[in-house]
Amino acid sequence: MQERSAFLPAYYRLAEDLRAKIERGEFKPGDMIPSTAQLARQYGVSPMTVRQGLALLAKDGYIKTVQGKGSFITVPPIDTLVLRFVDNSLLGEDRNIKVKLLNLNIVAADSGVAEKLGVEIGAKIIKIKRVLSGDEGPIAVDSRFLPYLKGVPLLEKEIAYAAFPEVVARHTDVFLAKSSLEISACALSPEEAELLEVPAGSPGLLLEQIIYSNNNRAIGWSKMICRGDRLVLRATSHPR
Amino acid sequence: MQERSAFLPAYYRLAEDLRAKIERGEFKPGDMIPSTAQLARQYGVSPMTVRQGLALLAKDGYIKTVQGKGSFITVPPIDTLVLRFVDNSLLGEDRNIKVKLLNLNIVAADSGVAEKLGVEIGAKIIKIKRVLSGDEGPIAVDSRFLPYLKGVPLLEKEIAYAAFPEVVARHTDVFLAKSSLEISACALSPEEAELLEVPAGSPGLLLEQIIYSNNNRAIGWSKMICRGDRLVLRATSHPR
């Protein structure tokens, strides 16, 4: 029977109870927890409710359930980190980012761009170059490349000032499926250094973002070079 | 009634069906999808089964369900990226990482370490310094700091060569709850540059990892400085 004595749902209380046991060390990684049927009897709830509770623990990385065998304590996935990267408001901080458009034009794809976007060399590409600044001065210089689709109007203001995924979405009108980001360090070229107001050769953070459509074609490429002293990326493990 | 005609579970087929509709553009972001009761009738399944399907879509970021209102199409969370960071095998690549231990000793916490680990200035701290190399040569130099707990033996080999979360786990025997990683660029100091066999001032990637216990106390701090030309971090959005 259902016990509405507490304010929280039964499956939630069950999950909390098991979680506490795990954190107290009553279960060790690799241990099998009692079967769903046992837990159902133990907590006086139906099997479905037990499953709901276990699903919660599994989602948070405390256990792994294996069909036909049981549910097992796992070590927390502490080396899987989540990074939020929004290129305009760099990192969701309430930084006041100013954007300066350097140029926006249509160019022929060179071999580098062609490879990244999976188009022919010489294909028409929209190229956008911008400088992002905070209150302290310039932070990053950023180049974006999008395949040019005829018939799609170029709304200069929007395309230049919106965040990259938004730009891609607006421009191509396809379903965005995923993106990838590569992070590395580089020395700033003289041109980049001048734009960022530091000596040439200063350390910079290089962020390359590629956006893919649901049919796995690259539909946008962004290359962002940041002043090393003004940008820190922060990632945390499974923030629930 | 249950239709076992297909090989896949009903909730899964329902989710796939809705996902296809979303990707085909039949639903647009912000749109409300039919209510669970409607879907139950439509697909000839029970409400619980519909819920299970919707939970799947919600987990993958296609919809968001709101109690009392309905389920709504969301834009895919393309700017939430997942980064796997395992410090020993840098990035899960099958790189063959060699580890050289420079020193391992117990020091008094200076103000920087004390702040990071939340201990008193002067508290005993285990400090480990290492160089990580690949086949091409040195990649990173890395310093780790752990609060010293009396009675816990220092197993030099393990503590020096294991990945950081493992070291923390083995050393402290507490439940690890979460970790954070800060990524930035810096110029290499003369000492770091020498260890990494590059000129002083070369660009480097600075990775600072802090590991927290379940009671939210910092129990490990790792500071890793990488040659910019030999390390690229890769993150992808919801890798399913």
Added chain:
DNA sequence: CAGTGGTCTAGACCACCCT
């Protein structure tokens, strides 16, 4: 084979939102 998780039902009642 027995034991495990995985799916599913056909309802019921609750909590919430909006009008």
Added chain:
DNA sequence: GGGTGGTCTAGACCACTGG
């Protein structure tokens, strides 16, 4: 009040695992 999602039942049957 009428619609929505959220929780829950008390079973049933299926699929998988391992002895």
